[in-house]
Amino acid sequence: MNGGGTRRWGWGSGRTEHQRAGAQEAKDAAAAAFYDLDTAQRDLRISIETLSAVDDSPAARKAVADFQQFGARIDQVSHEYITAVDAHDLDRDDLDSGTAARARAELDKARQDLERVKGELERFGQSLGSLLSQAETQLARLAPAVERARQGLLAASNALDAVRDSGLKADDLAGRLAALSPELTKLNEGAGRHGVQETLHRADRVVREAEAVREEAQRLPERAAEIDKRLASLRTRTQALHTRAGQVEPVLSELRRRFSAACWQDLQQVPEQAARSVRQAEEKLAEGRKARDDQRWPDAAAQLSTVRALLNTADEGIKAAADRLQRLNEVSFDKTKEVERTRFAIRDAQRLAMAGRSTPDPRHAGPLDDAVTRVDRAVASLSGRHPDYWHLLTELDAVKETVQHVVEQIREDRAAGR
Structure with missing residues (x-):
């Protein structure tokens, strides 16, 4: 019996140790799965934080919300894994094979759940490729954009100093440059506080405004010289007009x-x-x-x-x-010269109106016929000791304007195939 007992104890101990080893392997595999999931979540969280800081589009906001939902699922499977680990002490001397088998089964299930969620998380991350790529591109623009803003402010300040050294005050430019100082402070505080998009916009605005100040400062000596030239020219012209008046x-x-x-x-x-x-x-x-x-x-x-x-x-x-x-x-x-010049313009327009036609277009013929009458009437109005020559001239000018309008209308109609 003792021999038989010894054999039963040895067989049972071997089975228990085998189950203990299997449970330990399951525990190690589950721990590795837990670590992999945690790493994947932390890596993707960095990308999501980048996306949230850079992109405020509906697609980006949905991605952030979906990641938060993943967080709840990850917490759940992680909690189940930790519960399974805490529920079984695989180092106990009195561990029986049944308990070891249950531990192995529970840890295997925890590992499978961890791996399944990790796979889903990875597929979710892959679906964000385009959004993340765009966000990373904008993030890569951040440091150069801020540096350009700093360099732009420095260049504007140097240009302003050079102008002042030449004896020009440039107080308005100095005021505009001073107004950019708070913007530089915000740039130095970084995108972490103000957001990537806002920081990029601020940097671009500072570059533009600083460049405008720099360019105006550099042009200021030329502008002063131009003002001096205009002063001299207008003074001369004023004196001349004073005489002419x-x-x-x-x-x-x-x-x-x-x-x-x-x-x-x-x-x-x-x-x-x-x-x-x-x-x-x-x-x-x-x-x-x-x-x-x-x-x-x-x-x-x-x-x-x-x-x-x-x-x-x-x-x-x-x-x-x-x-x-x-x-x-x-x-x-000699009134005939001006009168004949006007009549020639009318005849020239009449020839154009008849070119290629057997009868003129009434829209053209009417105003031209009326122009002939107006000239005759204006000439006939000259009478008395002091004829109204100004009326004659203004009427002839009006007729020539009407004739020119008809000529333009004829050419437009023919260009349009009418």
Whole structure:
């Protein structure tokens, strides 16, 4: 019996040790699966955090939400694995084969669940390839973009220093550059605090604004020289127009003496208007000079633009009076030249309207026939000691404008195949 007992004990012990070894292998395999799943989750979490920081699209937000759901499933299978490990002490001396077999089965199941979730996690990660690739590309842009912003600010600061060294104040540019300092602070705080997208946008904005400051600083000496040149040119022009404005009254005097009131009454205000425009131009020129001395460049440029507009107004009035006298002199001496020039334009348009046609298009013929009548009527209106030559000239000008419009219409119709 003792021998038989010894044999039964040996057989049972061998079976238990075999089951213990199998359970231990299952435990080790489950531990490896648990470690692999944990590693895969941590690796993918880094990618998801990158995606969340860089991409705010609906697809990216769904990926983040799906990963969070995976986290719950991973917690569940991890908890089941830990429970299975804690439930069985495989080093116990009194471990029986049945307990070892149950431990092995439970640990095998835990391993399978861990491996299954890991596989699903890997497939999920692979499905995010395009999103992650785009996010990593943007992340790779981050450091160079921030560095470009820093270098841009440095270049703008150096350009500003060089301008100041030349004697120009450039206070407005200094203010714009100082306003970028908080932006540099936020760039230095990093994307971890402000997000990748916001940091990239901020870096691009700083680069643009710093480059604008740098370019304007470099152009400032040239701008100052240009303002000085414009000041000198406009001063000369103002003086010339001051002289010319005084010549308008003699022109009007001759118009009054030789022609009817209808030929000159609309020019009565020209001397006063020209003198007023020149006087205002002189005042604005002085203000522009002061703005330039104070190095208020935008103000100086604005004042000089106003001076130019005032001088243009004065010049137009003065020129209108001189041109009126010249044209009236010419037409009073020989009205036929201007009249024939207008009639020739009408005949030329009529030939164009008939080219390739047996009858003209009424849309063209009507205005041209009316133009002939208007010329005849304008010539017939000249009467009395002081004929209204200005009416004749304005009517002939209007006729020529109408004829030109008809010619353009004919050419457009033919180009369109009508």
